[in-house]
Amino acid sequence: MTAQADVRLHPAGTTAGAEAKDPRPDPGVPTTPEPADGWTPICPLERLQRERGVGALVGGEPVAVFRTHDDALYALHNVDPFSGASVLSRGIVGDLAGTPVVASPLFKQHFALDTGTAVEDPTVTVATYPVRVVDGTVEVGGA
Amino acid sequence: MVVLAEESRPAYDRVALSSYVGEASEDDLALADDGFHADSLVELHLDDPAVAVDRDRRVVTTRKGRSVAYDELVLATGSVPFVPPVPGRDLDGVFVYRTLDDLDGLREAAEQATVGAGAGRRSGVVVGGGLLGLEAANALRRLGLSPHVVEMAPRLMPVQVDEPGGALLARLVSELGLRIHTGVSTSSIARDHRGGLTVTLSDGLELDASVVVFSAGIRPADGLAREVGLEVGERGGVLVDERCRTADEHVWAIGEVAAVRGRTYGLVAPGYAMAEVVAGRLAGDDAEGRFTEADMSTKLKLLGVDVASFGDAHASTPGALEVRLDDPVAGTYSKLVVSDDAQTLLGGVLVGDAANYETLRGFLGEKLPGDPMSLIAPAGDGAVGVGIDALPDGAQICSCNAVTKGALVHAITSGEAATVPQLKACTRAGTTCGSCVPTLGKVLASCGVEVSKALCEHFSQSRAELYEIVMATGLTTFSDILTEYGTGRGCDVCKPAVASMLATLAGGHVLDGEQATLQDTNDHFLANMQRNGTYSVVPRLPGGEVTGDGLIAIGEVARDFGLYTKITGGQRIDMFGARLDDLPAIWRRLVDAGFESGHAYGKALRTVKSCVGTDWCRYGVQDSVGLAVALELRYRGLRSPHKLKSGVSGCARECAEARSKDFGIIATETGWNLYVGGNGGFTPRHAELLASDLDTATLVRTIDRFLMFYVRTADRLQRTAPWIESLDGGIEHLHAVVMEDSLGICASLDAQMARHVRSYADEWAAVLDDDDKLARFTSFVNAPGTPDPTIEFVDHHGHRVPAGMKDGQPTDLGALGFDTSVPIAGPTIPVGAPA
Incomplete structure (x- = not known):
């Protein structure tokens, strides 16, 4: 399986700071995620550690969802195009020259979280997805 | 160009011979690179020395009967070890110290001696306490023998050092376990009743030895030249003029076999210089080259004991003055030989600390920048010291390859070299004995070349500097360290580096709080990610010990989770193909069976x-x-x-x-x-x-x-x-x-x-007790338990491996003569018969 090269332009980087302090208990998530209105529930926001990612299934596709230090949320297709392995959610998050990136855990190429473009080879991109927080639950759309 | 060689190996670095018993391999000592051997103009015949020369017809005959016609003949036969006529010198266990074959034999004999039954360390005797003898003694020491050194002169290294220097040298090497006998000669060597050797000295002392090594000097290998009627010097060596040419205009001699105007040289630098002269003349690019003077400087490091000697070390120049600093407490001796007006440096001897050797040698024949004593006085004691900047451009930094400071500076300023390895590659400085390598760094620094030690774009500090900061400040989180000492948000370089420091300095679990986000995926999931995104699992087997029950537990885990199992090079068992979601269950079983994390995933x-x-x-x-x-x-x-x-x-x-x-x-x-x-x-x-x-x-x-x-x-x-x-x-x-x-x-x-x-x-036991940490072990946070559809396995000769071979196809076992219609290994299937 390889990632698509098309970059989907969605409003990435949805700020979720207010919802981060939502005191309500974990509403629970279904074992088989059901998209509603094109948005797939992922998990409660507090399940996402800052500066780290998680893997999720969105319309049958593996997707990596990240929360950065400023509580911005991003979603990329989870498959690393350089290795073909579904691992981007497990990479280290940081920034290069101010751009938020994730480093592939296999061969360490960096992907911009907002565009999916590989820093080391801009001809390679992974798909991006829109992310939002509704009632304390992170949702990914567009799949 | 035809090269005829007596030894069975291409030319190697004899100066570094002793390193061959240590870390160096034969390849490390090779002198010519592959380009030389691939050069179609060079023909190399090993193990086939010249045995006759017909100077009239200009034909060389080799031992194997080959005839080689020549226009020009260069004799570079080197020298042979001098073995004094001591009774017993032909016994087994008696060696010389000249070739790699000698060292192979010595190593074998030493190994036999050290693994034999019986208590006590085995001894070796080195006959000759010169530079080479001390090298040989060091080699014996590295081979596990206690060396005795027997020197006829009243001090060690009599050619290079003076009386007080020799005395200090003997004391320093004695502290390292060498036993020194000076002012005595070797009377006889005999086989004792246990199969060892007994060496009797002229003062009657008897030494038990497993091996004896002769390093009592060398003699030019001028036999061939004598046979064909070429004139030799009084003390041997083919007589040549300053062009390195013999009386026969088509025959040249260089290196240890050459006696330039009657004088032979036993060091590498003069040999290289002579080779340059002859090469320049034969190739026609320097028809005027002459070998006039040789740098006889020597520097030796014998397990931390520095000895250096340069220029007129024995003050034989008329009117020369000697300035000495003898510090028995510090274990250092320095002597400078200066001209009668104390203005010009003529030579010197350094024992115990030769840090100033390269710099001082650079001033040979030059006007000194200050009072001679201040140059050798310990730092902080009114010493001015000598910086690289003070050296003249003509000062030789690498004497083995005759590279001057000027040549190094040129390589740096012309942009050819910005690092020490580049400097070595383009000037050859530091590639022979290596003693000038630290000086190369100083030359780079004096040219203003700074090598960035910044960890990454977020920290300008080196890892070591950052470690010092974390240690001194007691900061315990990456965020605090970044805020105070870095910029930006961090990356996959600085985050794991800081996580590693915090693990040592702050303690706590590597997946606690913010630390978890800093970890590379291997540390984050306490397992090693493989190419398809699955993980491998290695329980610790301390010292490689494992019980039968332990093996069964591991086997059951591997079987139940479908893991590919392989024995590692480190005496452990590695289980591959674990899905992220299965790691906690796998480790529950392993921890219950008494295993703990093997940290195969960590820089640990x-x-x-x-x-x-x-x-x-x-x-x-x-x-x-x-x-x-x-x-x-x-x-x-x-x-x-x-x-x-x-x-x-x-x-x-x-x-x-x-x-x-x-x-x-x-x-x-x-x-x-x-x-x-x-x-x-x-x-x-x-x-x-x-x-x-x-x-x-x-x-x-x-x-x-x-x-x-x-x-x-x-x-x-x-x-x-x-x-x-x-x-x-x-x-x-x-x-x-x-x-x-x-x-x-x-x-x-x-x-x-x-x-x-x-x-x-144990990191894994702690994770198993922590629900928050356990929750991270899931491929899909919104579909726990759903297997990752991208992970597929295939059968490869009876084992389960990731689908999609990397870089081509699996090894074609059929081509190796195996019957591939059945797996070639497995519990119930016999090994396929060779086709």
């Missing part, structure tokens, strides 16, 4: 490999397994700049391959030898001896300090070998830091290691 201590030692082995002299288990349990979980591997061998047979490890221990009759800085990988390295015959407590304390000093000062992802190389002063400096506390930090290193040992806890 991996394994301490061992042989079976005295428990089982008939040759073992110490309990290697017991020590390996103790060391592995002591250092498990220690985070470091790179992975750390170790090994313990119970005798000199070295079955645990300890010398290929970051720290390796080899048992001796009386204790342990500690070797450091070995590794396999891209650039395999043999570990070097750091300390010998240590008792167990001293050994452990020394390793504690070695490891903590490495953790504190190495660069990120720098293994111990390049780290030691990067230390100013190399392994001698390391020895001084951990054995003599030269930096005064041993108490702090010891305390840090004690805290590590005290606070160790």
Whole structure:
């Protein structure tokens, strides 16, 4: 399986700071995620550690969802195009020259979280997805 | 160009011969690179020396009967060791010290001697206490023998050093275990009743020895030249003029066989200079080259004892003055020989500390920048010292390859070289004996070349500097460290580096709080990610020991989770193909069976490999397994700049391959030898001896300090070998830091290691008790339990491996003669018959 090269332009980087302090208990998530209105529930926001990612299934596709230090949320297709392995959610998050990136855990190429473009080879991109927080639950759309 | 060689190997670096018994391989000593051998104009015939020359017809005949016609003939036959006519010199076990074959024989004899039954260290006797004799004694020491050195002159290295220098040298090398006998000669060598050798000295002393090595000087190998009627010098050597040409205009001689205007030279630099002269004339690009004077400077380092001699070391110039500084407490002796007006440096001798050698030699024949005494006085005692900047451009930095300061500066300023390795490549400086390599760094610095040590774009500090900061400030989170000392948000370089420091300095679980986000995926999931996104699992088997029940437990886990199982090189068992979601269940089973994390995923201590030692082995002299288990349990979980591997061998047979490890221990009759800085990988390295015959407590304390000093000062992802190389002063400096506390930090290193040992806890057991951490082990946070659809396995000769072969196809076993219609291995299927 390889990632698509098309970059989907969605409003990435949805700020979720207010919802981060939502005191309500974990509403629970279904074992088989059901998209509603094109948005797939992922998990409660507090399940996402800052500066780290998680893997999720969105319309049958593996997707990596990240929360950065400023509580911005991003979603990329989870498959690393350089290795073909579904691992981007497990990479280290940081920034290069101010751009938020994730480093592939296999061969360490960096992907911009907002565009999916590989820093080391801009001809390679992974798909991006829109992310939002509704009632304390992170949702990914567009799949 | 036809090259006829007597030895069976291409030319190698004889100056570095002693390193061949240590870390260097035959390839490391090779002189010519592959381009030379591939050059169609060069024809090399090994093991086929010239035996006759017909000068009239200009034809050389070789031992194998080959006839080679020549236009020009260059004799470069070198020299042969001089063996005085001592009775018994032909006995087995008596060697000379000249070729790699000599060293192979010596090594074999030493190994036989050291692994034989019976107590006590074995001895070797070196006849000759010159430069080469001391090298040979050092080689014997490295081979595990106690060396005696017998020198006829009243002092060691009589050619290079004077009386007080020789006395100090004898004291310093005696402290290293050499036994020195000066002013005596060797009367006889005889076989004793136990098969060893007895060496009788002229004063009646009898020495027991397993081997005897003659290094009593060399004689030019001028036999062929004599046979064909070429004139030789009074003390041997083919007589040549300053063009290195004999009386026959088509015959030249260079190197140790040449007697330039009657004088022979036994050092490498004059040999190279003569080769340049003849090459220039034959190739026609320098028809005027002459060999006029030779740099007879010498510098030797014998396990930390520096000896250097340059210029007119014995003050034979009329009117020359000697300025001496003899410090028996510090163990240093320095002498400068200056002109009668004390203005010009003529030569010198340095023993114990030759740090100033390269600089001082640069002033040979030059006007001194100050009072001679101030140049050799210890720093901080009114000494001005001599900087690189003060050196004239003509000063030779590398005497082996005749590279001047000016040539180095040119290479740097023209942009050819910006690092020491580049400087070595483009000027050849430092590529022979290597003693000037530290000076190359200083020349770079004096040209204003700065090598950035910044960890990454977020931290301008080096890893070592950042470690010092974290240690001094007591900061415990990456965010605080970044806010105070860095910029931006961090990256996959600085985050794991800081996580490693915090693991050592702040303690706590590596997945606690913010630390979890800093970890590389391997540390984040405490397993090793493989190419398809699955993980491999390695439980710790300290010292490689495992019980039958343990093996069964591991086997059941592998079977139940469908894991591919392989025995590692570090005496452990690696289980591959674990899905992220299965890791906690796998580890529940392993922890319940008594296993703990093996840290195969971490830049941390991996394994301490061992042989079976005295428990089982008939040759073992110490309990290697017991020590390996103790060391592995002591250092498990220690985070470091790179992975750390170790090994313990119970005798000199070295079955645990300890010398290929970051720290390796080899048992001796009386204790342990500690070797450091070995590794396999891209650039395999043999570990070097750091300390010998240590008792167990001293050994452990020394390793504690070695490891903590490495953790504190190495660069990120720098293994111990390049780290030691990067230390100013190399392994001698390391020895001084951990054995003599030269930096005064041993108490702090010891305390840090004690805290590590005290606070160790199994990382996996802790995760299994922590629901928050366990929740991270899921491929899809919104569909727990759903297998990752991208992970597929296929069967490969009876084993389960990831689908999609990497870089081509699996090995075609059919092509190797196996019947591939059935798997070639498995519990019930016989091995396929060869086709």
